[in-house]
Amino acid sequence: MNQSFARWQPFALSLLRFITGLLLLQYGVAKLFKYPPVPTFAKVELFSLYGAAGSLELILGALLMLGLFTRPVAFILSGEMAFAYFLGHVFKGATPVWLPLLNGGTLAIAMCFTCLYLATSGGGPISLDRVLRRDR
Template identity: 30%
Template sequence: MKRFLFDCGTRDPLASTGLLVLRASFGLMMLFGHGIVKWQNYPEMLKMWNVTPAIWPLSTMSAPMSLMATIGAEVFASALLVLGLMTRPAAFILGFAMCVAAFQVHALDPFFSKGGAAKEMAVLYLIPAFVLIITGGGQWSLDAALHNDDKRRRRR
């Protein structure tokens, strides 16, 4: 379980620097651009929020619970990404939220924005989540500090 939650993936310094930039920029943009805004405007958001994932058992959630789950993903999972802590599970949670946003909330919207709502932004946030699920947080993450596995990655 520790390996699943805290494996950092690559320890190559150059690749890890790229992953740090990706994690930090993706996490901070999601945190400040979406998560904290929803958290601060919770009462107003609740009045117009009617989204629940169309996947059982999540489809049984109420709209307020769905909004709280979305805020949790956009605030807490984003903060975990910035820290590089539990990177893969946090990226999965954000990726799932972006799949719901792109393919359910914006299902009827065009893919590219022409001044209105579109799938484009949700898919653009989905791409780094997918990359981080595959690669992990890299050497410059808290995952790397917590999970030292020298047996798997030996330098020659």
């Protein structure tokens, strides 16, 4: 059974990369283009902290989906997600709330470490990095 699953590992890596990029891209679209309308992102301006995060998520999420410059893109996104967790979740109120279940930061942590993994493992066999021979 291990050999059967191991055979699919490279393709699962490409799928993980694509889905992670898609999830980040949707946040960028919601923040910058207000679609779909999410009340939290209704007043996001381009030249604000949320706007900068949305720009990173939109552009780098698309690059991640394509598998282009996967390692540096994923590393930057990992840092952005760590930044988002500490600025947007831990210090929401007057008192810091460290438990992700209570501060709503579970997804930010999961995306941070998923992107960190992608930064170390690359884009997988179905990626533009592989096609352009940047990542072997």
